[in-house]
């Protein structure tokens with residue numbers, strides 16, 4: 001079979017490498033090979049420490065997902081994860097070691113130290129480098145600097161993609177297409193994501209007829225450095241003992257949650273935003289972390305570049321958009337609702353994250369479900385998930401919208417706190433909006449507009465607060481909700 005894989009983060013590289021053993025594989029990617037969020041990942045990759053820990057990792061992931069994660073998907077993630085990570089070790093990823101074997105870090109809401117990391121805080125770059133080398137060794141046709149514009153469907157089956165390549169439109173035909181284009185944090189003005197995280201594959205899949213799900217669940221990372229560009233300060237730093245304080249030195253999070261700084265991400269992010277909004281500074285104090293500069297060399301450099309020596313002084317932090325829990329609805333083998341169209345990695349909604357992702361589970365998700373997509377390519381089985389509908393949108397309007405206006409609407413109304421009035425106002429404007437032009441930046445803005453319209457509707461529909469979705473017009477924030485029978489779809 002001829003397979004087109006779109007995207008070259010951990011998910012796309014893993015699919016391309018594995019599928020190339022049995023199929024003709026074309027790997028298409030927007031920038032250079034290995035671009036995307038993967039290479040920016042710092043903290044590491046979660047994997048159960050031993051057989052007994054599989055069940056604990058499963059429970060931690062379900063708890064973080066606030067009752068909305070799919071237990072079957074989480075079981076797959078936690079039980080297959082250690083095997084896939086062992087394969088990464090076999091490929092040569094240089095995970096850090098200590099005297100006991102692999103060094104294991106801890107992050108929020110993990111009840112054990114189970115995060116493998118490489119080069120201290122450059123885990124994603126180490127994984128990306130290794131997978132890029134493996135793809136280069138494999139028989140994979142790589143097309144770099146090619147922009148996925150549309151997925152086309154013939155007789156109900158995905159049959160290829162249309163690309164923008166060097167100013168031309170190029171059509172590539174295939175027996176199956178795999179979307180591994182990552183998330184869309186670039187919708188927001190403050191994000192930890194690279195600028196290319198514009199949800200192109202998710203929007204194209206939706207236009208091709210695929211159902212999306214869980215778009216209302218957007219994870220805001222609590223601790224981006226409060227400087228332009230919002231570089232992420234990994235949760236692993238708090239895992240090693242750093243605290244969050246205000247200008248008076250008060251650890252305000254201990255009043256908010258029994259786990260203090262290691263409470264779930266949404267809790268910490270909202271507490272920081274509220275504290276800042278009430279006029280306080282919020283600082284991350286890592287000065288007491290033993291061997292800080294050695295354990296986190298990349299972050300030490302980033303802080304110094306912005307004028308902070310974090311080994312000696314607390315540094316200012318603020319929440320920023322970080323991760324999309326929702327995406328293209330898939331079954332447990334990455335099949336979308338459109339035959340022949342698969343999704344994997346952050347672009348997919350497999351159900352492992354529910355309403356809130358457990359730290360360091362996303363690199364793992366990309367690896368585990370990449371292997372499952374390749375298994376599925378061997379079979380002709382159709383979608384095997386629960387029934388899921390696709391949200392229809394009316395045609396967009398004709399009033400031009402620029403990226404900065406879209407970003408402001410997203411931050412104000414689709415951000416850490418939402419309410420019905422704001423969401424309705426957002427929908428009213430977004431539905432009149434139009435993105436003219438056919439350059440890559442224009443197409444990216446159009447994709448973000450589609451996703452913003454769908455996200456606003458999903459957020460309006462979910463009237464109760466749960467996990468990362470906080471409605472301040474709801475009576476209370478519930479930590480857990482029972483899973484609906486059908487996937488909540490967009």
Ligand SMILES: Cc1cc2nc3c(=O)[nH]c(=O)nc-3n(C[C@H](O)[C@H](O)[C@H](O)COP(=O)(O)OP(=O)(O)OC[C@H]3O[C@@H](n4cnc5c(N)ncnc54)[C@H](O)[C@@H]3O)c2cc1C
Nearest residue numbers: 007008009011030036037038043044148182200345346363
């Ligand atoms: C700063 C940062 C730190 C993080 N730290 C961690 C961590 O420690 N542990 C963890 O588990 N997760 C972490 N995450 C999340 C994790 O990195 C991502 O969720 C994960 O890497 C996504 O992998 P992916 O392969 O799905 O997508 P990506 O790695 O984002 O790759 C997407 C690919 O698709 C390509 N692409 C996009 N659009 C198009 C298009 N139109 N046409 C062609 N190609 C396209 C991109 O160029 C890119 O190659 C972090 C994220 C960020 C931003």
